[in-house]
Amino acid sequence: MRVAGRGPVLLIIFMILVAASLLAGLSFGSVDIPVFTVARTLLSVDDGSDRVAHHIIRDLRLPRVSAAFACGGLLALAGLLLQVxxxxxxxxxxxxGVSGGAGVGALLAMLLGWSHMLADAAALAGALAAVAIVFSLSFRAGDWNLYRLLLTGVVLSAGFGALTTLILTLAPASDLKGMLFWLMGDVSRAEGQLPAWIALIILSTVSMLFSRSLNVLSLGQMKARTLGIAVLPLQAGLYFCASAATVAALMLAGAIGFVGLIVPHAVRLLGVNDFRWLLPLSILAGGSxxxxxxxxxxxxxxxxxxxxGVLTALLGVPLLLLLLSRRH
Structure with a gap:
């Protein structure tokens, strides 16, 4: 198949896979529910025959599946933007260092016995502080240094990692499970997913508007400048879009690893390099x-x-290795 015609075909395939994954998420669990019951519930057809199943789907699984898709899409988008x-x-x-800052804020709030709302606020403050520190140290006098940006982020992540270890060491045993679940990711608290969906829609739309510029930027800064791309504003916009997507995902489900790293690679290994298709395919694949x-x-x-987060690693690593082996 020609590379130019691969994007639309993959988009259709990915949309089918998304529908299948959502249906599986609503059907399977500690109590398995037939697909026809799920379909009747989604279509608001309630004949009163199985109110328990309708309650499980609408009140428990649908919010959780929706939150998982939004979080996965945000992480895949953020990973793709940072890679370019x-x-x-x-x-x-x-x-x-965004997740490190959020983790230190959230874990410190848990250690102090703060409420879930205050813990979320502390996580947001830590994430925004990390974004501000990295940007302020990397952007000076109109000069955007990508090497300094990456180095600052890595150093900041190491510092936050040390603080996280210290908090886990000092925390009582009763708090450790909640802290570890936050660090590994948990989408069970899906009440506040509306901001994540708003962020996903806005950020994906903005990214799509600049997809042609991203294609040029991926060829290198010098070539992009030669072709008339305003590289500095585009790079700053990429940083803030990726940071916003990461913060939104963190606030929704904690730190879930491997999605932002593996999903863009997997889509590229399918032969897609045009950002007009790479962006939507990565978002759909990440959510699914x-x-x-x-x-x-x-x-x-x-x-x-x-x-x-344990399952994303256990599923993602062999999947990426399989794609790499088939690619070569």
């Missing part, structure tokens, strides 16, 4: 991937729930 910004295939949404991982996290050891 830093010209580094190993870049992921957490490489610049996290929905599948969360479904497995709450079914493999039911009724015990596993941290979804």
């Amino acid at each position: 910004l830093l010209r580094n295939p190993l870049a992921d949404p957490y490489i610049l 991937f996290l929905v599948c991982a969360d479904t497995m996290a709450r079914t493999l050891w039911a009724p015990q729930q596993l941290p979804v």
